[in-house]
Amino acid sequence: MGNDNQDIITDILKQQAFLKKRLDEEQLQLTSMAKRLWAQQEADKANLSRELHDGIGQLLTALTRRLSTLGNRDPEFVELAEIANMALEDVRHLSRMMSPTILDDLGLKPALKWLCRSLFEDTDMQCDCLVQLHNDIADDLSTLVFRISQEVLTNALKHSGAAHISLNLQSSYNSLLLEIRDDGNGFDYEQVAKGVGLTSIADRAKAFDAKLNIISRPGKGTQTRVTIPL
Amino acid sequence: MSIKIIIADDHVIMRQGLIQMLQADGHFTVIGECGDGVSLINLVLTESPDVVLMDISMPEMSGLVAIDKILAQRPMTRILVLSMHNEREYMEAMRDAGAKGYLQKETSADALVQAIKQVAAGKQIFPGLESLTAETSPATISPLSVLTRREREVFFLVAAGNTSKRIAELLTMSLKTAENHRSNIYKKLNVSSSAELIRLAGKAGLLE
Numbered sequence: 001m002g003n004d005n006q007d008i009i010t011d012i013l014k015q016q017a018f019l020k021k022r023l024d025e026e027q028l029q030l031t032s033m034a035k036r037l038w039a040q041q042e043a044d045k046a047n048l049s050r051e052l053h054d055g056i057g058q059l060l061t062a063l064t065r066r067l068s069t070l071g072n073r074d075p076e077f078v079e080l081a082e083i084a085n086m087a088l089e090d091v092r093h094l095s096r097m098m099s100p101t102i103l104d105d106l107g108l109k110p111a112l113k114w115l116c117r118s119l120f121e122d123t124d125m126q127c128d129c130l131v132q133l134h135n136d137i138a139d140d141l142s143t144l145v146f147r148i149s150q151e152v153l154t155n156a157l158k159h160s161g162a163a164h165i166s167l168n169l170q171s172s173y174n175s176l177l178l179e180i181r182d183d184g185n186g187f188d189y190e191q192v193a194k195g196v197g198l199t200s201i202a203d204r205a206k207a208f209d210a211k212l213n214i215i216s217r218p219g220k221g222t223q224t225r226v227t228i229p230l
Numbered sequence: 231m232s233i234k235i236i237i238a239d240d241h242v243i244m245r246q247g248l249i250q251m252l253q254a255d256g257h258f259t260v261i262g263e264c265g266d267g268v269s270l271i272n273l274v275l276t277e278s279p280d281v282v283l284m285d286i287s288m289p290e291m292s293g294l295v296a297i298d299k300i301l302a303q304r305p306m307t308r309i310l311v312l313s314m315h316n317e318r319e320y321m322e323a324m325r326d327a328g329a330k331g332y333l334q335k336e337t338s339a340d341a342l343v344q345a346i347k348q349v350a351a352g353k354q355i356f357p358g359l360e361s362l363t364a365e366t367s368p369a370t371i372s373p374l375s376v377l378t379r380r381e382r383e384v385f386f387l388v389a390a391g392n393t394s395k396r397i398a399e400l401l402t403m404s405l406k407t408a409e410n411h412r413s414n415i416y417k418k419l420n421v422s423s424s425a426e427l428i429r430l431a432g433k434a435g436l437l438e
């Protein structure tokens with residue numbers, strides 16, 4: 001009798017272990033599919049960004065040059081050249097934000113510095129960027145950190161009304177810690193209608209086993225903390 | 231005494247344009263050209279150029295890594311980076327990596343030729359990272375290239391003699407923001423008064 005019970009329990013445990021394994025496998029598959037989709041998305045964005053930059057960008061460069069040359073004769077053209085140049089910079093900015101070549105060219109630290117500077121330089125907000133990395137960061141993790149930072153900082157820019165924003169990235173031997181704070185309006189994370197931004201931050205963090213912590217209260221600013229295992 | 235140059239850029243047309251330009255000037259000999267970072271390292275080590283003219287985004291090996299490797303093996307190499315990127319982070323990264331200069335591809339032929347000669351003579355050229363003095367930057371490089379779009383608008387309004395208060399009104403921004411922009415512009419252009427700014431604008435041909 002005791003033996004029978006024993007057998008049943010063993011059976012159930014076996015089944016449980018089996019189910020758990022299946023679940024884990026499926027989770028893993030989903031995660032790897034999400035990662036593949038993002039990689040594809042990044043590649044698509046890179047193509048579009050290049051077309052924007054090389055296509056419209058080149059035309060505007062040519063236009064700016066012609067107008068500047070004309071400006072030597074007629075000062076009115078100096079102003080037109082300046083407008084054409086602004087259009088050129090808009091296209092460049094759009095193209096860079098879509099696909100940050102600086103990340104491939106120079107690495108994570110300069111890319112984050114650039115992000116903080118270029119998002120806030122024409123605003124009243126001040127953004128400080130402190131990056132201390134002691135080890136090389138794999139490409140997919142660099143992209144992860146960059147894209148999460150981009151969403152969080154864009155939110156701070158659009159919604160927070162903050163005076164100060166800070167981005168802090170530190171690495172230790174086994175993890176990366178990203179912390180972004182603003183001293184703005186804050187919001188209620190549970191209540192707020194989540195858009196693409198907050199959703200994609202949570203999804204991406206999960207896919208990389210990262211711990212995401214968003215602390216925000218109306219009137220008290222927002223703090224986003226992401227701990228990524230290395 | 232002609233200056234020996236190696237050119238690295240993955241766009242053949244860009245390379246040909248540079249070669250033509252350098253030959254037309256008469257002071258340069260292009261002793262090698264290539265389209266990727268790995269070939270560049272080999273060329274530099276075998277050909278011993280006076281100046282390397284190179285792009286950053288290249289196949290096989292990024293420009294930044296190539297600079298590292300070149301300088302590790304031949305520390306005296308004078309490298310002038312020619313790039314389509316105008317963000318200052320690029321310039322800083324290249325300077326920190328040990329390049330001697332950084333110019334945008336849009337730079338005029340005259341300014342580029344002048345810059346190569348200066349780099350060959352041991353000078354550093356990073357327009358915007360240091361103060362825009364006549365010695366370190368060819369006069370043909372516009373001071374506008376170091377300013378943001380908003381700063382440029384403010385720049386022109388200051389050059390036209392407007393007060394910060396008037397500028398704030400014209401651009402619908404707070405007085406504090408207008409003053410911030412103004413002081414950033416002064417800092418970047420290394421001037422301390424509107425009179426100096428107007429003089430600089432005049433020298434660069436930005437006033438009618």
Ligand SMILES: Nc1ncnc2c1ncn2[C@@H]1O[C@H](COP(=O)(O)OP(=O)(O)OP(=O)(O)O)[C@@H](O)[C@H]1O
Nearest residue numbers: 155156159160186187192194195196197198199222
């Ligand atoms: N730093 C912040 N300060 C104040 N409110 C914020 C902040 N970040 C997010 N929010 C609030 O959370 C909401 C959801 O943000 P989320 O990024 O998901 O969407 P969104 O920014 O509105 O649109 P998008 O899909 O373009 O990101 C925002 O609409 C805003 O109300």
Ligand SMILES: [Mg+2]
Nearest residue numbers: 155195197198
């Ligand atoms: Mg958002």
